[in-house]
Amino acid sequence: GESVGLHLPTLSVQEGDNSIINCAYSNSASDYFIWYKQESGKGPQFIIDIRSNMDKRQGQRVTVLLNKTVKHLSLQIAATQPGDSAVYFCAGPNYGGSQGNLIFGKGTKLSVKP
Amino acid sequence: SAVISQKPSRDICQRGTSLTIQCQVDSQVTMMFWYRQQPGQSLTLIATANQGSEATYESGFVIDKFPISRPNLTFSTLTVSNMSPEDSSIYLCSGGQLNTEAFFGQGTRLTVV
Secondary structure, rough: OOOEEOOEEEEEEOOOOOOEEHHHHHHHHOOEEEEEOOOOOOOOEEEEEEOOOOOOEEOEEEEEEEEEOOOOEEEEEOOHHHHHOOOEEEEEEOOOOOOOEEEEEOOOEEEEEE | OOOOOEEOEEEEEEOOOOEEEEEEEOOHHHHHHHEEEOOOEEEEEEEOOOOOOOOEEEOOOOOOOOOOEEEOOOEEEEEEOOOOHHEEEEEEEEEEOOOOOOEEEEOEEEEOO
16 A cells, blocks of 8 residues: 655745755656645645656645655755745655545645744 | 635534535536544645446445535535544645645534534
């Protein structure tokens, strides 16, 4: 089965610095990964996704890197802002394929210091 | 992207009672799911809501405790039956198309006393 986990439960960064949140997965057949941001009292919000035929994907201030060799992905946030403070989850397909339902990592709480 | 609305947003219920949570999507989606998120923890999939047929439950979740309906492609309900304090949690509905990201409602915060 798939498992998705995060290396660090908390991350504290200075405003303006870059943030890197890491995630590992176990099923090499997984072909799709998503990063979600969850603010307090809200549901998870889609940030960015990446498919296994890519190593890197960029969005607005965010970049996701996928290393299939070591089954690791990361979310990089450039110039972190106080509004980025939230819990970040990586998620992947539950059964090793893109069947629609997701398994979530444990989450990393990002705190941005002004 | 789909906009997902859940209600109620929160409730406090007596043990032994049942609560039905509604999930409405603003467009037709292929997939709808129900998750549980206990305080300070990650999301755990309860079941896949199948349109016009019985839901598909994950290990540890059963239909008698969490009956689910999905009468059409935009609406689903989750009932938490015979509640106990251990059922206190956030319940989240999500929806999306196959092989794309899933979108989430804001969640229903349930407290059982």
